[in-house]
Amino acid sequence: MQIDKRAQTLxxxxVERYIVDGQPVGSRALAKISGLDLSPATIRNIMADLEELGFVSSPHTSAGRVPTPRGYRVFVDTLLTVQPIDETAMESTLQKKLQSGSPQKIISSAAQVLSSLSQFAGVVMTPRRESVFQQIEFLRLSEKRILLVIVAPNGEVQNRxxxxxxxxxxxxxxxxxxxxNQHFSGLSFEEVRQRLHGELRQLRDDMTRLMQAAVEAGSDAMSEDNEAVVISGERNLLSVTDLSSNMNxxxxxxxxxxxxxxxxxxxxxSSKATGVQIFIGGESQLVPMEEMSIVTAPYGVNGKIVGTLGVIGPTRMAYERVIPIVDITSKLLSNALSQP
Structure with a gap:
């Protein structure tokens, strides 16, 4: 919905004043900080129009107004001026923390970096490990006990x-x-499961049962021990009054x-979108609290999007500072995971 330039400026x-101090903003304060040469009466009329459109609301205890989720959405989509940051210095700091260790350690470091830089909670959705196998072997241990050996394309071996x-x-x-191995090598166990239904009818029932058991066990083996979400800095949110003001x-x-x-x-x-996304509580059904926002960005490995990272904080956060933090971290995590 379009609003004129004066209304946008106000x-x-x-929103900027409310993000800083968390107090309802009155017409007199807006007259001083907006830079507009408008009478208090004109400002009050414009604010009344914004309230009617659902962009601001008036708390019962004050004559001032606060932004609504809809108002925050207009702000972050069209009015926000992202704060310039020293990308070179930030990249240098981040690269030191993300350049070494296993992929899981790098991902954990990324969550910690997001938390420490934003002072909120950092979150990273880990890459979904594809349950692809290169080959399998069956080893008879004893009567009715078989060891399934699964070799992944990267040489990793799992036993079940x-x-x-x-x-x-x-x-x-x-x-x-x-x-x-001849028919399904290089596929995921999920793809094998789909094909088994038709292709194994020609085999004896007992062999079918063995292969189906191998697929189920193989799928479990390849998907476990892979934490889906890494979160760092949850305790930071306990000091955010907007999020911890009541037990609910x-x-x-x-x-x-x-x-x-x-x-x-x-x-x-978020992983299906491009670039930084902002989910605002009260507007997005995916965010459980009206007072919470989540700023996210996808990251990839060798050009393929494999996960998402972000910052969880109050709706009243400094978006102009958090957005570049999330954006740069996603790019550097992609680079760190894509290195040979």
Whole structure:
């Protein structure tokens, strides 16, 4: 919805002042900080129009106004001036923290960097490990006990014990492994599961059961031990009055960190977009609290988007400072994970 230049200027001034001190902003204060040569009566009329449009609201205890989720959305989409930062210095600092260690350690460092720079909570959705295998082997341990050996394309080896209803001979196990390796090597176990239904009808039932058990165990083996979301700095949010002012807010906050389901859903949505996204509580159903916002950006490995990272903080956050922090961290995490 379009609003004229004067209304935009007043809304921008109101949001910026409210972000700084958290107090309702009155017409007299707006007259001073907006830079507009308008009478208090004209400002009051414009603010009344903005309130009617749903961009600001008046708390019962004050004549001043505060931004609504809709007002924040207009602010971050069209009125926000991103604060210039020293990207070279920031990149140098971040690269030192993200350049070494395993991928999981680099991801944990990224969450810590986001938290320390923003003073809120940093979150990273980890890359979904594709359950792709290069080859498998079956080793007969004893009657009805088989060791499934899974070799991933990167050489990683996973072992799983299969308890079967049938006592398979070594030659049967070799035949089953050869069939899977010849027909399905390089695919994910999910893709194998979809193909097994049609292709294994020609095989004996007991061999079908063995292969289906191998696919289920292989899929579990390749997907476990991979924490879906890494969060750092949750305790920072306890000092944010807007988020911890009452028990109901605290309960929603810690439910989000404990359950992680809603957070994963939000981050998954964000990974399908380009660049920095801002989810504002009260506007987005994905954010559990009206007083909370989440600034996110996708990151990739070798040009392919594999996850999302971001900052969780109050709706009343300094977006002009947080947005470049999230943007630069996503780019540097992509670079760190893409290095050979």
């Amino acid at each position: 809304l921008k001034a109101l 014990l299969l308890l079967t209803d049938v006592d398979y001979t070594p030659s049967q196990l070799v035949h089953a492994a050869n069939y899977i 807010s605290l309960r929603k906050l810690f439910d989000m960190f404990e359950q992680k389901t809603g957070l994963l859903q939000l981050l998954d949505v």
